[in-house]
Amino acid sequence: MDQERVVVTVNGVRYERMVAPRRLLSDFIREDLGLRGTHVGCEHGVCGMCTVLVDGQTARSCLMFAVQADGTSITTVEGLGTPTTLHPLQQAFWEKHGLQCGFCTPAMLLTALELLSHNPSPRRDEIREAISGNLCRCTGYQTIVDSIEYAATLMRGGGR
Amino acid sequence: MTTQQTAHRWIGRSMKRVEDPRLLTGRGQYVDDLSLPNMAHAAVLRSPHAHARIRRIDTSKARAVPGVLLVMTGAEAAQQTGPLPCFANPPVTQHCIAVDRVRHVGEAVAAVVAESRYIAEDAAELIEVEYEPLPVVMDPEEAMRSTSDAVLHPERGPNNIALQRTLTFGPVDEDFATADVVVRRNLRWPRSGAQPMETVGALASWDEATGKFTIYANTSMYNYVGWLLAVSLKVPAHKLNIIPTIAGGSFGSKLFTHKVPVLAATLARACGRPVKYVEDRIDNIMNCDNHGSDRIYDVELALKNDGTMLSLRMKVIDDYGAYLQFGVGHHGNALAQLTGPYRIKSARVSLTAVMTNKGQQGAYRGFGSEVNNFVVERMVDAAAEALGMDPVEIRRKNFIRPEQFPYKIPTGNVYDSGNYEAVLDKALEMADYQGWRRKQREARAEGRYIGIGLVSCQERSVFSATEFWFWNHEPGFALTSSPDSVDIKIDPTGKAFVRLHAPFWGNSPETVATQILAEQLTIDPADITVTYSDTDSGLPGTGPGGSRYTVMVAGAIAGAVKELKAKMFRVAAHLLEASESDLELRDGRVSVRGTDRGLTIGEIALQAHYFKLSLPADVRSGLDARHTYDHPYTTLPNADRTDMGVFYPIMGHMCHIPIIEVDIETGQITFLKYVAVHDAGTVVNPMTLAGHIRGGTVQGIGSALYEHYYYDSSGQLLTATFADYLIPTLMEAPENIEVGHVVTPSPYTEYGIKGGGEGGRMGAPAALASAVEDALRPLGIKIDSLPIRPVLLREMIREAQQRRP
Numbered sequence: 001m002d003q004e005r006v007v008v009t010v011n012g013v014r015y016e017r018m019v020a021p022r023r024l025l026s027d028f029i030r031e032d033l034g035l036r037g038t039h040v041g042c043e044h045g046v047c048g049m050c051t052v053l054v055d056g057q058t059a060r061s062c063l064m065f066a067v068q069a070d071g072t073s074i075t076t077v078e079g080l081g082t083p084t085t086l087h088p089l090q091q092a093f094w095e096k097h098g099l100q101c102g103f104c105t106p107a108m109l110l111t112a113l114e115l116l117s118h119n120p121s122p123r124r125d126e127i128r129e130a131i132s133g134n135l136c137r138c139t140g141y142q143t144i145v146d147s148i149e150y151a152a153t154l155m156r157g158g159g160r
Numbered sequence: 161m162t163t164q165q166t167a168h169r170w171i172g173r174s175m176k177r178v179e180d181p182r183l184l185t186g187r188g189q190y191v192d193d194l195s196l197p198n199m200a201h202a203a204v205l206r207s208p209h210a211h212a213r214i215r216r217i218d219t220s221k222a223r224a225v226p227g228v229l230l231v232m233t234g235a236e237a238a239q240q241t242g243p244l245p246c247f248a249n250p251p252v253t254q255h256c257i258a259v260d261r262v263r264h265v266g267e268a269v270a271a272v273v274a275e276s277r278y279i280a281e282d283a284a285e286l287i288e289v290e291y292e293p294l295p296v297v298m299d300p301e302e303a304m305r306s307t308s309d310a311v312l313h314p315e316r317g318p319n320n321i322a323l324q325r326t327l328t329f330g331p332v333d334e335d336f337a338t339a340d341v342v343v344r345r346n347l348r349w350p351r352s353g354a355q356p357m358e359t360v361g362a363l364a365s366w367d368e369a370t371g372k373f374t375i376y377a378n379t380s381m382y383n384y385v386g387w388l389l390a391v392s393l394k395v396p397a398h399k400l401n402i403i404p405t406i407a408g409g410s411f412g413s414k415l416f417t418h419k420v421p422v423l424a425a426t427l428a429r430a431c432g433r434p435v436k437y438v439e440d441r442i443d444n445i446m447n448c449d450n451h452g453s454d455r456i457y458d459v460e461l462a463l464k465n466d467g468t469m470l471s472l473r474m475k476v477i478d479d480y481g482a483y484l485q486f487g488v489g490h491h492g493n494a495l496a497q498l499t500g501p502y503r504i505k506s507a508r509v510s511l512t513a514v515m516t517n518k519g520q521q522g523a524y525r526g527f528g529s530e531v532n533n534f535v536v537e538r539m540v541d542a543a544a545e546a547l548g549m550d551p552v553e554i555r556r557k558n559f560i561r562p563e564q565f566p567y568k569i570p571t572g573n574v575y576d577s578g579n580y581e582a583v584l585d586k587a588l589e590m591a592d593y594q595g596w597r598r599k600q601r602e603a604r605a606e607g608r609y610i611g612i613g614l615v616s617c618q619e620r621s622v623f624s625a626t627e628f629w630f631w632n633h634e635p636g637f638a639l640t641s642s643p644d645s646v647d648i649k650i651d652p653t654g655k656a657f658v659r660l661h662a663p664f665w666g667n668s669p670e671t672v673a674t675q676i677l678a679e680q681l682t683i684d685p686a687d688i689t690v691t692y693s694d695t696d697s698g699l700p701g702t703g704p705g706g707s708r709y710t711v712m713v714a715g716a717i718a719g720a721v722k723e724l725k726a727k728m729f730r731v732a733a734h735l736l737e738a739s740e741s742d743l744e745l746r747d748g749r750v751s752v753r754g755t756d757r758g759l760t761i762g763e764i765a766l767q768a769h770y771f772k773l774s775l776p777a778d779v780r781s782g783l784d785a786r787h788t789y790d791h792p793y794t795t796l797p798n799a800d801r802t803d804m805g806v807f808y809p810i811m812g813h814m815c816h817i818p819i820i821e822v823d824i825e826t827g828q829i830t831f832l833k834y835v836a837v838h839d840a841g842t843v844v845n846p847m848t849l850a851g852h853i854r855g856g857t858v859q860g861i862g863s864a865l866y867e868h869y870y871y872d873s874s875g876q877l878l879t880a881t882f883a884d885y886l887i888p889t890l891m892e893a894p895e896n897i898e899v900g901h902v903v904t905p906s907p908y909t910e911y912g913i914k915g916g917g918e919g920g921r922m923g924a925p926a927a928l929a930s931a932v933e934d935a936l937r938p939l940g941i942k943i944d945s946l947p948i949r950p951v952l953l954r955e956m957i958r959e960a961q962q963r964r965p
Contacts, residue, residue: 020278022278023278027277030192030193035186036186036187036189036190036192036193037185037186037187037188038186039190039192039357039358039408040192041357041358041359041441041882042440042441042881042882043440043441044441044881044882044883046881046882046883047357047441047882049357076186077184077185077186078185078186080185081184081185082185083181083182083184083185083187084181086181086184086185090181090184090185093180093184094176094177094180094181094184095176097174097177097847097848097850097851099180099183099184100409100666100667100668100848100851100852100855101183101356101357101358101406101407101408101409101410101665101666102179102180102183102184102188102406102408103188103190103356103357103358103408103409104357105183105184106186109184124895128890128891128895131890132889132890132891133889134890135357135882135887135889136357136890137354137355137356137357137409137411137855137859137887138409138666138851138855139851139854139855140854140855140856140857140858140893140894140897140920141858141890141893142854142893142894142895142896142897143851143854144890145890145895
């Protein structure tokens with residue numbers, strides 16, 4: 001199959017790759033770039049596991065082709081913190097028990113990051129609205145909302 | 161949330177989870193994140209027919225696709241690989257690829273291995289299969305009467321009845337004869353399932369030089385029955401190493417995922433390269449071998465006029481689908497708490513397990529006991545209504561009282577401890593029950609339909625093995641062990657390494673083990689590291705499931721630490737020239753009681769590792785111990801099965817009070833409040849326990865209101881995607897599930913811990929049914945069937961309004 005050139009910036013790193021036009025962005029990120037923190041749950045755009053930020057906006061990477069991402073800047077969970085220097089969102093999820101199995105967590109973090117980027121002090125109902133398109137089967141969602149609310153405090157420079 | 165007063169340093173703390181930093185940063189290493197050099201990818205062609213003979217398969221076009229390495233039919237696979245493990249007796253034969261007959265939509269018909277998953281899926285579509293359709297059996301009651309070609313497994317008998325048996329516990333007929341009132345309901349529990357966000361997967365390789373398989377898989381029971389995969393693969397058990405990966409959720413569904421690992425390994429052996437196969441979502445929904453219970457009940461509860469419960473009779477038909485991997489273990493499980501928290505003196509269960517052309521049942525959070533809770537609590541509500549009693553008072557009147565424990569129920573199982581009124585009272589207080597009853601009356605006057613649900617349910621924990629076989633006419637492999645193990649070493653620098661012999665599957669095994677070991681060794685959790693064994697290095701381990709792991713790992717750690725402490729005391733006494741009986745372990749230091757003379761664990765470990773000649777002559781080098789902890793209290797069933805023995809004695813309890821409003825114009829249900837009070841004995845980590853309760857409750861809400869694997873009459877699964885199979889989103893979940901704990905320690909476990917991993921889902925469906933029925937009481941609507949989807953609710957409301965204009 002013919003291949004197309006794709007140039008993307010992921011987590012600040014520029015990548016140039018030849019890919020088949022039908023290659024999903026999720027597979028491109030996971031397999032071609034080796035960034036395994038983006039998970040795949042349903043491959044038909046319902047569950048939200050594969051959410052990444054494309055030019056700052058959430059996108060389901062299983063519903064995009066890699067070639068559609070040409071020229072964009074993508075953020076995945078690997079672009080947040082590291083285990084020893086967690087991003088405030090990750091720190092908040094840790095402290096408020098916003099995860100159990102962890103499979104939906106990267107998508108939840110990125111969706112929350114998009115919310116907090118334009119609404120640094122969201123009300124709980126705004127948080128609920130923002131993450132209502134992402135499934136989680138472990139937590140019942142309540143502690144995820146707690147985590148994002150707390151992350152907003154941390155990111156505004158609030159104390160513990 | 162309330163927390164317990166504790167004399168412990170680490171147990172009882174809401175410690176942040178040690179698993180989380182790697183999960184939060186995308187470094188979880190789930191099975192699909194792994195790869196091996198030269199790895200190939202598999203895809204599976206699945207049956208569009210619910211029941212058919214496979215006449216002919218032509219794979220030539222698929223084989224011709226560039227990049228395809230292997231195409232394998234069921235007949236070809238069966239030349240190398242035998243049937244999958246099955247715990248039913250007599251067994252039901254199932255292959256990783258169907259051999260000559262498919263028995264449900266989605267069953268594997270052929271597999272393709274290729275350089276990429278894309279190529280494998282392309283090629284799978286080019287396989288041509290000629291089917292001869294057979295009669296499709298979808299209705300469980302019809303299945304009882306099936307003959308000839310409609311019989312799924314003719315080698316097992318002339319019909320589709322997998323097992324039929326009646327068990328009687330105590331003087332049922334006498335108790336019914338003396339009853340003033342018999343309440344009867346027909347109840348329906350629908351087929352739903354765990355549907356974790358991660359599907360099942362395996363990465364298998366075959367080393368021709370050593371004749372050994374290595375399989376990475378998100379399976380749980382690898383150290384319990386993992387060797388059965390070697391039997392399927394027709395190699396000796398030491399020629400298979402299963403390496404567990406963490407699971408992106410299980411809720412029971414990854415209890416023993418045998419089919420996917422066996423398929424991947426079969427393909428890897430045939431093509432000589434490592435093969436990864438990860439189910440996609442449609443594979444998983446149709447074909448994961450883990451649909452939940454699917455039951456039709458006819459139930460009678462006998463009572464006195466004053467509300468005293470006497471006896472329970474139930475006839476149940478359970479639709480097991482096309483195969484029977486765990487036998488009827490789910491009905492064994494339900495016998496653990498058949499009569500709930502009540503002093504019901506006798507019971508009878510008539511079970512008919514049938515086989516139909518649906519995906520087979522597996523495990524889902526509750527393993528059949530969540531259904532029994534729904535049934536018992538529906539009957540108690542029905543009795544309260546029939547007798548004109550308050551639903552709280554009828555429960556209170558019949559509770560087993562605190563001084564009656566340990567309490568043997570009619571089935572023979574023993575409840576270790578409990579204080580059911582304390583749980584009830586706490587829930588009533590947290591919910592402001594009386595206040596809401598008043599608000600409910602006011603709302604009704606305004607034409608609004610508020611409902612207050614209330615259930616008091618058992619939460620059995622720590623299964624024993626006998627439940628898997630004691631229903632069988634011939635027990636089969638009547639195993640009685642269900643141990644768990646740890647091995648612990650303290651290295652020369654004093655750091656503690658604990659290895660678990662069961663995997664992470666979304667619970668918190670590393671956190672729990674860390675807290676318990678820190679407590680036992682009086683050390684800082686930061687000085688502990690947790691790893692997992694594979695089957696090559698594995699000790700006996702049954703693993704999580706049946707809410708058992710925290711109890712079992714606590715017992716195993718305590719046993720290993722006892723041995724470590726004995727050695728540390730021996731070494732320290734020698735070096736300090738003190739008597740062992742004068743020593744104590746405190747703050748990570750073994751010291752002479754009442755003095756400042758002592759040695760840290762690190763100092764003792766250094767001596768133990770490197771200074772053999774300073775130690776007593778019979779002390780070997782190193783500081784390590786392993787311990788296998790058996791089920792703390794289990795006994796055999798008797799021969800005629802009038803007493804099943806003790807098999808699930810660590811008995812938790814819960815009271816759930818959901819307060820909802822039903823919009824009778826749309827059938828929509830809104831949560832106004834949700835209170836869940838649980839007694840899981842001594843709590844190791846209140847935060848993670850509350851997490852299980854909340855998450856399980858929302859799963860239970862899904863089971864009660866939305867989730868259903870819906871098959872049409874031709875056997876097509878109409879809910880094969882997440883667009884159709886509706887698991888709750890945040891919008892369907894209560895905003896605040898208020899969790900309370902009551903602590904009644906178990907007398908049989910380390911620290912008095914009870915399991916709590918399944919609790920929420922074991923109570924919420926019953927509670928929602930109670931709440932919806934309560935809301936619609938003015939319309940006389942009874943909730944006998946789940947899920948209470950809005951459209952069905954609207955139908956019931958419309959009919960009720962037509963009855964009472």
